[in-house]
Amino acid sequence: MTGIGIVWLVHARTGSYAAAGLVTGAFAVADAVAGPQIGRLVDRFGQTRVLPWALGAHAGAVALLLVGAVPDLLAGVLVGATLPQLAALSAARWSALLSGERAAALPTAFALEALANGVSYLAGPALVSVLGAAGHAGAGVLLAAALVVGGGLALAVQRRTMPPLTGRAERQHAGRTLIRSAFLRQFALGLALGVFFGAMQVSVTAYAVGRGTPDTAALLYFAFNCTNLVGGWTYGAWRRGGSSRRRQAAAAAFLTLTSLPLTLFDAPLAVGAALATAGLIVPVLLILSSVLIESAVPRAVLTQAFTWGNSANAAGTAGAAAVAGRVVDAGGPHGGFGVAAGAAVVMTVLALCGLRNSSPYGPKPSAPTETTARTALPPT
Secondary structure: OHHHHHHHHHHHHHOOHHHHHHHHHHHHHHHHHHHHHHHHHHHHHOHHHHHHHHHHHHHHHHHHHHHOOOOHHHHHHHHHHOOOOHHHHHHHHHHHHOOHHHHHHHHHHHHHHHHHHHHHHHHHHHHHHHHHHOOOOOHHHHHHHHHHHHHHHHHHOOOOOOOOOOOHHHHHHHHHHHHOHHHHHHHHHHHHHHHHHHHHHHHHHHHHHHOOOOOHHHHHHHHHHHHHHHHHHHHHHOOOOOOHHHHHHHHHHHHHHHHHHHHOOOOHHHHHHHHHHHHOOHHHHHHHHHHHHHHHOOHHHHHHHHHHHHHHHHHHHHHHHHHHHHHHHHHOHHHHHHHHHHHHHHHHHHHHHHOOOOOOOOOOOOOOOHHHHHHOOOOO
């Protein structure tokens, strides 16, 4: 919601998608750089102590953006740098809760997270687009900030589910796993997925505005994110065995095949159908990324690992927002859709390269494989 809200707000002020993409990109870069640092503090001091300070700083940064007290580019940086990655904090809590004998339920918990994200992506971008099309360009950013602060504080007060803290020596030793190929591959895949998201944010908005029907953007976001729910629920309920890496490669290939037609389609129904089909597979990629990241690193740096994964996504969004904004200004929204399709191709290549490594994926032998996890659980 924050990224799309910034697109609407800056475009309303400047009339340029390039400027809107640049500020959105600055926001995402700052989020990508600062997120792991906040995650490192959380691993050291705990979520309850770190979250209130981060949320207060984020509220102040959003206020500066809305009133225009500083240049939009600087405000975008401040908003991104202070945004706590609540999804990573939630995933770390699931990993701590579902350990030992309960570890078999962890992939299903990540599927539940994907469904929650799907609801957010269904309602949030559509609502921001409706507000922007109605002339309230800043309302989307304000609403997003209110949800982040309120939800973050609600998470901070839940001490019972907070992951246990570890010693400094253990954290330093565990940190070495963040530079292993298993984790770095997921980082790269997250980066490419961020490019896909960033290009879509700019391209869908530009497509709707370019046709003279800006309210169509809300419907297109709805089509894309509604199928996210279907895809996440279906995958979470699926109990068949198989390799997570092979599923990741298949999901990335499917996203490529459904994204390429967007570079050619012009009719709203055709664009909406292509977006809806692509939306089916996005939550599957997110679930598999969480499963594989969790199995690749020790718990002492798990929050950092999840935030690095989210930061990769944010970094990709940053680059794509800036590049796609210029591409759209120069050649229209189909060029922006081409950037998204190219990112899907990169994801497919990375996932296929991961299949060549037949060694155990992570250093935690007690972590469940997805096959074991899914065959041990009752139907959802």
